[in-house]
Amino acid sequence: MKISIIGSGYVGLVTGACLARANQNVTCIDIDKKKIEDLKNGKIPIYEPGLEELIREKVENNVLSFSSNIDQTIKNADVIFIAVGTPTNIDNDGVDLSQVFSCAEEIGKNIKNHTIVIIKSTVPVGTCDRVEEIIKLVNPTIDFDVVSNPEFLREGSAIFDFENPDRIIVGTKNKNSISALNSIYKKQIDNHFQIIFTTRRSSELIKYASNSMLAMRIIFINEIADLCEKVGADVQDIALGIGLDKRIGSEFLNAGPGFGGSCFPKDARALVESGENYNAPQNLLKAVIDGNEKRKKNLSQKIITIAKDKKNIGILGVTYKANTDDMREAPSLSIIPDLIDEGFNISIYDPQASKIGLKEFEKANWKTDIYSVAKNSDCLVILTEWVEFKNMDLKKISDIMNKPIIIDFRNLFSLNEMKKLKIEYHSIGREVVNFNKEIK
Numbered sequence: 494m495k496i497s498i499i500g501s502g503y504v505g506l507v508t509g510a511c512l513a514r515a516n517q518n519v520t521c522i523d524i525d526k527k528k529i530e531d532l533k534n535g536k537i538p539i540y541e542p543g544l545e546e547l548i549r550e551k552v553e554n555n556v557l558s559f560s561s562n563i564d565q566t567i568k569n570a571d572v573i574f575i576a577v578g579t580p581t582n583i584d585n586d587g588v589d590l591s592q593v594f595s596c597a598e599e600i601g602k603n604i605k606n607h608t609i610v611i612i613k614s615t616v617p618v619g620t621c622d623r624v625e626e627i628i629k630l631v632n633p634t635i636d637f638d639v640v641s642n643p644e645f646l647r648e649g650s651a652i653f654d655f656e657n658p659d660r661i662i663v664g665t666k667n668k669n670s671i672s673a674l675n676s677i678y679k680k681q682i683d684n685h686f687q688i689i690f691t692t693r694r695s696s697e698l699i700k701y702a703s704n705s706m707l708a709m710r711i712i713f714i715n716e717i718a719d720l721c722e723k724v725g726a727d728v729q730d731i732a733l734g735i736g737l738d739k740r741i742g743s744e745f746l747n748a749g750p751g752f753g754g755s756c757f758p759k760d761a762r763a764l765v766e767s768g769e770n771y772n773a774p775q776n777l778l779k780a781v782i783d784g785n786e787k788r789k790k791n792l793s794q795k796i797i798t799i800a801k802d803k804k805n806i807g808i809l810g811v812t813y814k815a816n817t818d819d820m821r822e823a824p825s826l827s828i829i830p831d832l833i834d835e836g837f838n839i840s841i842y843d844p845q846a847s848k849i850g851l852k853e854f855e856k857a858n859w860k861t862d863i864y865s866v867a868k869n870s871d872c873l874v875i876l877t878e879w880v881e882f883k884n885m886d887l888k889k890i891s892d893i894m895n896k897p898i899i900i901d902f903r904n905l906f907s908l909n910e911m912k913k914l915k916i917e918y919h920s921i922g923r924e925v926v927n928f929n930k931e932i933k
């Protein structure tokens with residue numbers, strides 16, 4: 494099968510590279526000529542562990558190529574994936590589908606033989622139907638099928654997720670497409686991963702419901718963490734205690750600074766919007782979105798209260814989570830400006846985000862390692878869970894900082910470990926360890 498993927502962003506590149514590894518012949522397309530030139534020269538536009546090496550290998554094997562010529566490339570494709578961006582609309586919480594619809598027009602204009610059009614982009618329920626209408630309008634005689642096949646890739650472990658999926662969801666009732674999708678995902682099916690065939694609308698909705706359910710769990714455990722702090726309970730014990738119930742499960746119960754990224758916030762808003770459009774209000778999700786926004790403000794206030802008579806705050810991590818350079822909707826984008834407004838001097842270290850972060854936080858001092866930040870700070874705030882932070886030399890930190898305070902929004906350290914050090918340690922949903930108070 495000849496596969497074309499329109500959109501060489503995060504999802505398109507991971508999908509393309511992994512399908513090429515599964516012996517498919519793939520061309521990744523993008524309208525951004527510079528990006529395509531860079532990709533041809535082995536330069537990858539995003540940070541994703543393992544992706545650069547995989548792309549290089551598959552290009553050398555002649556099974557993966559790049560093109561900015563959409564017309565020519567899709568003309569002869571058997572299968573076309575649409576993996577373009579679907580950002581939030583500027584004027585409401587709905588989804589801007591202009592890129593998806595312009596792909597549909599290009600496809601209508603260019604395909605010649607039977608083609609399967611697979612929508613990987615996250616799109617609201619009913620979008621596949623609209624894509625089908627557009628293609629038919631542009632080219633009433635052409636034979637094609639539109640299929641929904643949402644992605645469930647976590648940034649930072651996207652290649653693993655693609656090759657070891659909890660499930661593959663496919664929305665189509667067309668026999669040809671069912672057989673093509675079984676062949677595209679043969680490697681996963683042979684490895685006993687489940688593929689579920691359903692209707693297009695159910696498939697579209699499964700994606701939003703999955704992300705929204707996960708976002709809901711995070712807000713739930715974060716609110717339980719707030720209660721733990723008030724009543725002297727430990728949120729990690731609660732997560733363990735409830736997670737061992739098989740009906741609940743233990744994943745996505747890490748309390749933290751709130752969810753961010755390009756998916757959860759955007760998808761939760763979009764599902765609420767779909768609920769409004771179809772008169773089926775998603776009230777629980779509205780509370781989740783609201784709770785997530787309030788959380789970032791509350792955590793800014795928590796830092797301000799702890800560091801009230803100090804001047805210098807060091808921030809460790811500004812991406813929305815570890816193993817990515819992505820800062821979209823990261824809690825740092827709300828917390829750091831609040832601290833700057835409050836008059837604190839801010840130093841920052843992040844293993845990957847300085848390229849984007851430098852533009853976002855011009856007023857901050859960017860450092861190249863944890864200890865240079867500590868040297869300049871009265872108080873260290875951990876916002877992301879990079880392994881590098883978890884492995885930091887706490888003894889060295891307590892030697893470098895005068896009366897060290899660590900505010901850890903990722904619960905990286907055990908309380909017993911912290912009790913042995915001369916560090917005032919605040920985390921999420923757990924007791925405060927205050928060495929200075931204990932020795933008084």
Ligand code: UGA
Pocket residue numbers: 615644645646647648649704707711744745746747748749750751752753754755756757813814
């Ligand atoms: C998420 C989903 O996990 C993927 O399945 C989905 O394909 C993807 O969105 C998407 O729609 O494209 P991702 O945004 O990469 O993936 O990140 P997650 O690992 O899910 O984390 C999302 C946010 O939740 C992060 O801010 C993270 O720090 C936070 N989180 C996660 C917690 O606060 N606690 C947890 O226990 C887990």
